[in-house]
Amino acid sequence: MTVFIAGVDLASQTAQTGLAVVSAGDSTLRVETLDVGADDSAIIEAIRQSVKTGVDVPLGWPDRFVDLVSAHHAGGPQQCADWRTEAVLRMTDRVLKEDFGLRPLSVSTDRIAYPALRWSGIEAQLKLLGIDTARDGSGRICEVYPAGFLFQHGLKHRGYKGAAGAQVREEILRSLRLVMSDEHADLCVADDNALDAVLAALSAHTVLTGKAYGPPEEHRQTALREGWIWMPRTDN
Known part of the structure; x- marks a missing residue:
């Protein structure tokens, strides 16, 4: 039986958003579609x-960050002595x-908050469609970390971004147990x-x-x- 699994590299803007669909069946993983420039509907x-x-x-914000901002907004007392950890991470x-x-x-203090805000809107639309968006990964969605995937597989997880990282991306592709077209491979190296x-x-x-x-x-x-964030296991 073949099933389809999607991957989203969500940016705040459509132009930088990557979207992949991979088929899994007969012990083979194959990239079926791959695009950069995916809008919310896609x-x-x-x-x-x-x-x-x-x-x-990030599918959500730190509890203490939400509490701190809510209390501040309401004009009430705010206490978060260890804010650098509890409200930031x-x-x-x-x-x-x-x-x-x-x-x-x-997601509290860095620019990753912009795509996280975009995701909150997508999540709301998915809920209206009856899709289980549980943020713990138990439903149809799971939060993942591409650099963590590379780290767990002993691949270079730093220095693979941007134009300067093209050669590293090519090396990564050669190490993946994955079937993809030359067109898709070229896109991965380029972007x-x-x-x-x-x-x-x-x-x-790996979550599935x-x-x-x-x-x-x-x-x-x-x-x-x-x-x-779900991390691949290395003990199986």
Whole structure:
């Protein structure tokens, strides 16, 4: 049985948004479609047609950040002594830092907030369509981290972005167990947004097949609000 898995490298602007659809069947992963320049409707349609979609964007904000801003907005007292951690980093960001030594961008303080705001609008549209968008990754959507996928597979997870990273992207492609056309491969080498979309789909495949680390039970409720980055397992 062949299933379809989507990967989204979400940017604030359509022009920089990568979208990949990968088929999985008979132990083969194949890139079926790949595009840079995906608008919201294209993303939503890909999600509708896929059993799982990996999205490279924070799905939520830190609980303490939300509390702090809400209290400030209401003019009430705000107390967050350790704001550099609790209000800046989500629980999943802290776990990635502690367990893997990785430092994803802060959705509270960095420019990644712009695509996160875009995602909040897409999430709302998906909910209207009855699609399970649980931020802990238990539904049709899972939050993924392309650099984390590369890290877990022993590939270069830094220095592969931009024009200067084209050769590194070519090396990464040669290491992936994946079937794709020359056209799609060329696009991945030319544009890191395309490669990240493919990596997002591959990450979603690890989630679908039970080969990824999700939120531990003690953080499940937090993950439902803040989102959770799923990391590929290396012990199977």
